[in-house]
Amino acid sequence: MSNPSTTTSSTLDYSSDTSDPPLFPPSHHHNPRLNRYTRPLISYVRNEWQLSNSKYSQLPTTTGNNTNTADSSLNYYLQMILSIITAPRFRRYAIVYLSLVLGCLVGWEYFLAPRMEEHAELVKALDPDVGESVGGWFGVNALPRLEGVVLLGELAGELVPGASGSGTGSGSGKNDGKEKTGTGRRLVVVGDVHGCSSELEHLLTEVTFTPSTDHLILAGDLINKGPDSTGVVDLARKYSASCVRGNHEDRVLVLRRDMIDADTLTDTSADAFLDGQSTEQAKRDRTLARKLSDEQAEWLDACPVILDVGQVPNMGRVAVVHGGLVPGVELEKQDPFSVMNMLSIDLETHLPSSERGEGIKWTKLFNKHQSVTYSNLKSTSTEVARAQTTTVIYGHDSKTGLNIKTYTKGLDSGCVKGGKLTALVISDDGEQELVQVRCNNYLDS
Known part of the structure; x- marks a missing residue:
């Protein structure tokens, strides 16, 4: 069985010098891992930036020669911008703000701008000067008539x-x-x-x-x-x-009046030979015109x-x-x-x-x-x-x-x-x- 006091480590330096007071009271069962280090523990800490192969070792520092060239200064700012861009928080903010900008552009293009344009067109369409320029709006000076129709x-x-x-x-x-x-x-x-x-x-x-x-x-x-x-x-x-x-009452009632004048309201023998009356809608209109009683037709006509x-x-x-x-x-x-x-x-x-x-x-x-x-x-x-x-x-x-x-x-x-x-x-x-x-x-x- 090996002596615990002779145990060594490839990473940390320690000693079994007995001239100093012992760290722990004497024990019959001494743990070989409990040894005194020759320097404070902080001296054995190694940060990643101190290592020669670290990614941070390439970043320029402010110490050393103060006569930096323009290229080195440019590299410094490029490295700094690159480090900002590659940061996860920057990417998250960039996505959020880009989404907001795109949303505003889409909202303007497809919602706000068309409505503002339509509003401007409607206001212009009601301008009296526009009415005068086109010779007067439809219906202002007209008094249209339809025979047999109550306006x-x-x-x-x-x-x-x-x-x-x-x-x-x-x-x-x-x-x-x-x-x-x-x-x-x-x-x-x-x-x-x-x-x-x-x-x-x-x-x-x-x-x-x-x-x-x-x-x-x-x-x-x-x-x-x-x-x-x-x-x-x-x-x-x-x-x-x-x-x-x-419009459906108007079409059927006008047709019924024409059929009465032509004496075809009850006579269906000539229907198949009527020019322009062969469509399904025309057949439906003629059937309904015949089905309406005089009282029903008069009520609709009124x-x-x-x-x-x-x-x-x-x-x-x-x-x-x-x-x-x-x-x-x-x-x-x-x-x-x-x-x-x-x-x-x-x-x-x-x-x-x-x-x-x-x-x-x-x-x-x-x-x-x-x-x-x-x-x-x-x-x-x-x-x-x-x-x-x-x-x-x-x-x-x-x-x-x-x-x-x-x-x-x-x-x-x-x-x-x-x-x-x-x-x-x-x-x-x-x-x-x-x-x-x-x-x-x-x-x-």
Whole structure:
């Protein structure tokens, strides 16, 4: 067995000199690892920067020759920049800030800039100088007529919801400036039904429709496409509903009048030889024209293109149409065909179109026009300013679907193609509620 006092180490120097006091009391079992070092322990510590092969040994120091050349100074700064770049924290911050910059650029390019550009175009489109430069906006000086078509109708004042408060009043649609007592009445405005009579009945059940206090308004396209167009007309007549003329009513009623003149309403023998009447839509229109009774057709013919509801609290003047309205044009001067069919509008001329992409959506220009009108009058009083604005409730645009804005309320939610049937319920103080029911898809069948 070897002597513990003779144990050596290749790394640390130590001695078993017994001239100094022992570190531990004498023991019969002496551990050979417990030896005294010849120098303090700190002297045996070796840091990585002290080693000759360390990566830090290449970094220049400030000690030594002070006459550094330009190259050595450049190397020093390059090494310093490189050490900063390679630091993990720098990389994390760089990724975060780069993501923020890219996010701001994308937000500006695809969201803020297009909206600011559109805002500028809308403001320019409402500038009177622009109207003069194009020879006057569409409809301002026009008084269009359509034979056999009622352009404008008015809703009876006793059917319009009123304002709550202590005062007297009957809820008349006219704005007399006096505070009115709530009437407890409701307007139930329904989007395109398209012959879906069972869904309409379901919707009226959902809104707890009460004929004595509620009034039903149908925003056009009551008929066609769906399974029971005559049933929808009968249901509307049963509840003494109001309606507006849609493009489908207009087409079928005009066709029915032509068929009566040609004595083909009951005679079907010549249908196969009618030029331009061989399409599925034309066949469907002719079938429906024959199916409508004289009373049903007369009721539909009496539906105006524009229904002037009158003043509704917190909504201003309310109008119900099927397609849309040109802003800045009086209701009496609106083009009936455009009111039934418009989807877009030209910014320079305000000429409406039944095609998408011919300018911008008419609702954007209309809302901008009404907001400018409100802002210009707001200095007087909020109530007076709101009373001078117009809110339009419309259908027709199933592709866009439900589209509720401040001054435009789009209710066509594609019922006949499996979407929903929507009702906008307006009660006292102009309080609005949307109610919807699901519909079957009748187009696939």
